[in-house]
Amino acid sequence: MEILSVKNVKKHFGGVKAVDGCSIRIETGTVMGLIGPNGAGKTTLFNLISGFEKGSGEITFKGMRTDKLPPFKIARCGMVRTFQIPRALSKMTVLENLLLAPKAQHGERIWNVWLRRKSVQMQENTIKEKSREILEFFEISHLEDEYAGALSGGQKKLLEMARAIAIDPSLMMLDEPFAGVNPTLARKITGYIDELREGGMTFFIIEHDIPAITKISDKITVMSEGKVLTEGTPDEIRSNPDVLNVYLGGEG
Amino acid sequence: MTGLTGSAGCFDAILPYIVTILLISSIYAIFALGLNLEWGFTGLLNFGHVAFFAIGAYTTVLLDLWGCPLVLSIIAGVALAGFFGFLLGIPTLRLRADYLAIVTIGFSEVLRFILLNEEWLTRGPFGVYGFERPFQDVIPYQYYNTFLLILYVAILVAIYASLERLMHSPWGRVLKSIREDESVPSALGKNVFWYKIQSLMLGSAIAGLAGALLAFYLQYVSPATFKPIETFHAWIIIILGGTASNRGTIVGALILWTFFSGTKFISRLVPLESHQMGAFRMIVIGLLLMLLMMYKPEGIFGKKEELALSD
Numbered sequence: 001m002e003i004l005s006v007k008n009v010k011k012h013f014g015g016v017k018a019v020d021g022c023s024i025r026i027e028t029g030t031v032m033g034l035i036g037p038n039g040a041g042k043t044t045l046f047n048l049i050s051g052f053e054k055g056s057g058e059i060t061f062k063g064m065r066t067d068k069l070p071p072f073k074i075a076r077c078g079m080v081r082t083f084q085i086p087r088a089l090s091k092m093t094v095l096e097n098l099l100l101a102p103k104a105q106h107g108e109r110i111w112n113v114w115l116r117r118k119s120v121q122m123q124e125n126t127i128k129e130k131s132r133e134i135l136e137f138f139e140i141s142h143l144e145d146e147y148a149g150a151l152s153g154g155q156k157k158l159l160e161m162a163r164a165i166a167i168d169p170s171l172m173m174l175d176e177p178f179a180g181v182n183p184t185l186a187r188k189i190t191g192y193i194d195e196l197r198e199g200g201m202t203f204f205i206i207e208h209d210i211p212a213i214t215k216i217s218d219k220i221t222v223m224s225e226g227k228v229l230t231e232g233t234p235d236e237i238r239s240n241p242d243v244l245n246v247y248l249g250g251e252g
Numbered sequence: 253m254t255g256l257t258g259s260a261g262c263f264d265a266i267l268p269y270i271v272t273i274l275l276i277s278s279i280y281a282i283f284a285l286g287l288n289l290e291w292g293f294t295g296l297l298n299f300g301h302v303a304f305f306a307i308g309a310y311t312t313v314l315l316d317l318w319g320c321p322l323v324l325s326i327i328a329g330v331a332l333a334g335f336f337g338f339l340l341g342i343p344t345l346r347l348r349a350d351y352l353a354i355v356t357i358g359f360s361e362v363l364r365f366i367l368l369n370e371e372w373l374t375r376g377p378f379g380v381y382g383f384e385r386p387f388q389d390v391i392p393y394q395y396y397n398t399f400l401l402i403l404y405v406a407i408l409v410a411i412y413a414s415l416e417r418l419m420h421s422p423w424g425r426v427l428k429s430i431r432e433d434e435s436v437p438s439a440l441g442k443n444v445f446w447y448k449i450q451s452l453m454l455g456s457a458i459a460g461l462a463g464a465l466l467a468f469y470l471q472y473v474s475p476a477t478f479k480p481i482e483t484f485h486a487w488i489i490i491i492l493g494g495t496a497s498n499r500g501t502i503v504g505a506l507i508l509w510t511f512f513s514g515t516k517f518i519s520r521l522v523p524l525e526s527h528q529m530g531a532f533r534m535i536v537i538g539l540l541l542m543l544l545m546m547y548k549p550e551g552i553f554g555k556k557e558e559l560a561l562s563d
Binding site for chain 2: 163
């Protein structure tokens with residue numbers, strides 16, 4: 001069953017055709033990698049799918065058209081994304097970053113803070129407990145009370161992934177999860193992705209680190225100049241001469 | 253013996269003066285708490301906060317003069333201030349932060365000219381007086397300011413406690429995340445626009461209440477009461493006290509008005525005309541704020557890690 005289907009999506013910035021008629025389908029419970037040279041339109045495609053930019057074409061998530069919806073409504077459907085440059089909320093603590101994420105919190109309605117004090121408090125406790133479990137999973141529990149601004153680059157990446165998981169998504173879109181991350185941490189992140197996928201989560205991952213992405217992906221889409229160049233299993237992609245040409249620049 | 257009566261006499265003379273400072277400080281503390289909610293916690297740049305102060309004051313006193321019960325007049329003033337916050341938020345809060353600043357500062361001046369010129373409604377430049385004050389028939393006149401002070405401090409404490417509670421709730425958490433980077437709460441499924449509207453409405457309503465309280469204290473309101481400088485008094489208060497700190501806002505109000513009143517005393521010793529003295533006070537305040545920004549940019553009670561002005 002497919003969870004996400006993108007049909008002939010386009011986004012032009014003036015004369016620049018950032019995304020120029022892309023079509024991609026992702027099956028539930030798989031990891032789809034997205035590679036391509038700089039300026040291929042990968043991040044713009046992410047922005048279109050998550051609603052941060054509007055273009056033309058059809059985007060269907062879990063059988064529902066989402067291309068006209070604002071980002072927050074798309075997120076509520078169960079799609080969450082991270083950003084290329086990690087956006088940890090640096091003036092909030094690590095724990096607060098996670099507490100922000102869960103959907104449908106009673107206490108997010110101003111009147112409930114007064115009218116449903118008990119249920120707000122109970123829910124808050126449950127959310128706290130769950131958030132701490134996630135922090136433990138990512139092995140950053142000891143940083144719980146630190147301001148996120150004090151974290152290292154790699155820790156911020158972990159925090160952003162942790163925060164994304166805290167909303168309990170069915171599709172996670174990661175924009176360069178391995179960029180600027182040391183090999184040990186990269187292996188750790190790979191491990192987390194594998195574990196979560198086994199739990200039924202679907203992933204769509206932009207990455208430049210070819211060995212890493214071929215290792216965790218079930219399928220890889222290659223983009224070039226706003227178009228989908230090809231799509232296939234990691235082995236097919238590795239041996240495709242076109243891919244070597246545009247992306248690896250004849251290196252292989 | 254004489255020494256004792258002497259000091260008691262001095263105390264009697266100074267007490268009303270202290271009551272006055274505390275009264276005006278508490279009014280401005282409430283006024284600035286509204287702005288602190290908008291800027292300190294949500295990051296909304298409101299440069300026309302005084303407009304909501306004016307709406308609250310004028311609505312309350314005019315309705316009272318037209319025979320509306322006092323409590324209802326106050327509620328109407330608060331509600332109308334909140335409603336105008338909503339109206340201004342609808343077109344501006346989807347845009348970049350500076351649009352709200354431009355629109356609110358424009359609105360506050362337009363409103364002041366309406367107050368000046370629509371005499372059939374507002375009595376124009378002569379202002380409004382002769383309206384009822386709360387419990388004025390029950391409280392003897394010589395104790396009235398003391399009564400107002402107790403009432404206003406009680407209201408201030410109630411608002412402070414409510415805001416603290418809100419800021420520590422999930423609702424407040426969403427506001428803080430918007431202040432920092434609104435794409436994050438958006439990506440996490442929060443309706444950022446609606447939260448910003450709520451913050452602006454609530455902040456404006458609080459300013460409206462402060463307006464009603466100011467009117468009761470002054471017993472008189474006129475367009476000149478609501479000049480743009482009042483907005484910037486609120487800004488000075490929250491910067492001084494520490495952005496995003498409700499406690500700091502209250503202390504900031506107290507410091508600012510003690511300073512304003514204290515320099516009036518000193519003016520007798522300084523060879524300056526009264527209008528020169530007014531300018532001189534603003535120079536000193538400007539200088540103090542610059543020093544504060546250089547050496548303690550987070551304000552007196554602000555947290556450095558949460559400084560809204562930094563990146």
